[in-house]
Amino acid sequence: MAEPQRIVIIGSGLAGASAAGALRERGYDKKLMLLGREAHQPYELPALSKDVLLGNADEPHRVHEPDFYETHGVDLRLGVEVTEIRPGERVVVDSDGATHSYDRLVLATGSTPRxxxxxxxxxxxxxxxxxxxxxxxxxxxxxxxxxxxxxxxxxxxxxxxxxxxxxxxxxxxxxxxxxxxxxxxxxxxxxxxxxxxxxxxxxxxxxxxxxxxxxxxxxxxxxxxxxxxxxxxGVGAKPNTDLAEKAGLTLAGGGVAVDAALRTSSPDICAIGDIAAHDHPRYGRRVRVEHWANAKDQGAHVAGTILGRDEPYTTVPYFFSDQYDLGMEYRGLADAEHDQLVVRGSLEARDFTAFWLREGRLQAAMNVNQWDDGVALQALVDAHAAVSPDQLRSATLSDLV
Structure with a gap:
């Protein structure tokens, strides 16, 4: 497949901006346009409910430095609403009536609070x-x-x-x-x-x-x-799939259906981030994740898909939270109501790691106020490790990897 001469990304959040950055990092030097509804340069969302709301910061972290887009030749257009996608013509239409042609299109339209x-x-x-x-x-x-x-x-x-x-x-x-x-x-x-x-x-x-x-x-x-x-x-978010639906793209799993490599039902269009209902090879079903790491990682991965690397996106979900003096990280994807819970440490002291097992294999792990085992936990979850409850409670986790 020939290298695309023009790529358009709809959505200037973390997913879209990460995709733009990854394309340039991979050496793509053709026309690259990033369209966003907000007036701000792309920023990350976690601080909105953490540092900004706490008063520790007045703005969230930017995805890239302010001069990144100009110095890397990214045509960043802010305050622009895309109103229509015409897959047959390979164009998108914005709220001013202007049309923008593409060879490849990335949808990173995010979600809206319910x-x-x-x-x-x-x-x-x-x-x-x-x-x-x-x-x-x-x-x-x-x-x-x-x-x-x-x-x-x-x-x-x-x-x-x-x-x-x-x-x-x-x-x-x-x-x-x-x-x-x-x-x-x-x-x-x-x-x-x-x-x-x-x-x-x-x-x-x-x-x-x-x-x-x-x-x-x-x-x-x-x-x-x-x-x-x-x-x-705070009752959840609705993925912004209207553009995709009007364009005739297949919807499934609560979002825009994408294959293992993040392509939609239209081969020239990919979808990432909150809207992507991903045919995840690890889980054998569609998975849609609304967390920070998923937007960042899918943005990086889709650049390879666009440039011809037909590799599946296999990363497991990850998210974190800080509340008062409690900090936590969660890796994987568990069915918490049915999987077996194994606790290492003390729930009462809020100093523990929780594991979820299904048929003897690790589905997910969450460390709470424990920060030494992150690498081992990631490796165990990535490996879908076969471990016993006793091993998880008492063994050195790095020895189980």
């Missing part, structure tokens, strides 16, 4: 967290006199709760599930996070959903009300 299908979900005071403006605006409301209600006890909800408490705000977290992070971590590890936040003064309203939003907070399904002058929605 809302709830309940009354008053369109109240102007409801907050979500997706952009640097969202984070700075929310931070300004997190004062010692604020009553903050967070709907959703997932990663965003928990990190926002930790930041809000650090500013002295009164915080209540609401979720219909009976424990925070239960779907990802299971009941025993979910209880660790429930106690962590309770120990820092967070009020939990778990096992009950939101019936409606009100001008003064939220009304719950049991008829009770939780007062809040700040209400934050």
């Amino acid at each position: 809302t709830l299908p309940v009354p008053n979900a369109d109240l102007p005071g409801l907050r979500t967290l997706r952009t640097v403006e969202d984070s700075l605006s929310l931070r300004g409301t997190l004062t010692a006199t604020a009553e903050v209600v967070i709907v959703g006890a997932g990663w965003i909800g928990c990190e926002v709760a930790a930041a809000a408490r650090s500013h002295g705000a009164d915080v209540t977290v609401v979720d219909p599930v009976d424990l925070p992070l239960r779907r990802v971590l299971g009941p025993k590890v979910g209880e660790v996070f429930r106690r962590l936040h309770a120990d820092h003064g967070v009020h939990w309203r778990l096992g009950v959903g939101v019936e409606a939003f009100t001008p003064h907070g939220v009304r719950l399904a049991d008829g009770s009300e939780v007062a809040g002058d700040v209400v934050v929605l």
Whole structure:
């Protein structure tokens, strides 16, 4: 296949900007355009619910240095909305009506915070967290006199709760599930996070959903009300697949269907990051991941696919979180409700590594406030290691690799 003469990337987040950088690093020297809706140069999202919201920084980390795009010949166009893709003509159309031709196209359109299908979900005071403006605006409301209600006890909800408490705000977290992070971590590890936040003064309203939003907070399904002058929605994100769907690309697995090498149903178009429902060789099914590392790593990998390296993307998911004095890293992909949980260390002291086993093989590992075994943990998860619970509890992990 001939080297493409013009590559267009839609989406200037971490995935899209990483793809642009990797293409130049691999020696691609033809026309390269990066189109983004935001006015900012590409930046990474994790700091929005961590350092920026805590007040330790006023802006997130940029994906590349400010002069990278000019010095590397990347045609970066910000504040540009792509409205249409025409695969048959190999062009994209932006909101100004301009058309941009491509030989290869990369979709990295990210995701949008979800809302709830309940009354008053369109109240102007409801907050979500997706952009640097969202984070700075929310931070300004997190004062010692604020009553903050967070709907959703997932990663965003928990990190926002930790930041809000650090500013002295009164915080209540609401979720219909009976424990925070239960779907990802299971009941025993979910209880660790429930106690962590309770120990820092967070009020939990778990096992009950939101019936409606009100001008003064939220009304719950049991008829009770939780007062809040700040209400934050942390109920997940919806992948931005509208462009792909209108272009006739195949959707599956909650996103845009891509093969092992990240190609869509149109051979000239790839999709990466939040929107990519990836036919993952390791798991034998489609996997869609919304975390930082996936966007970065798929951005780097897709450059090889575009330039003719037909290699599968086999990287296992990775994410991290910091809440109060708890830091953690998670590698792999477990079914936390059904896989066997093995704990090394102390859940009560919040100093442990959790492992999830299925049929004697390691599916995932999460280290909490333990930082010496990261390389060994990655190798064990990558190898889908056959290990026993006793080995995981007591053996030197590097010896098991």
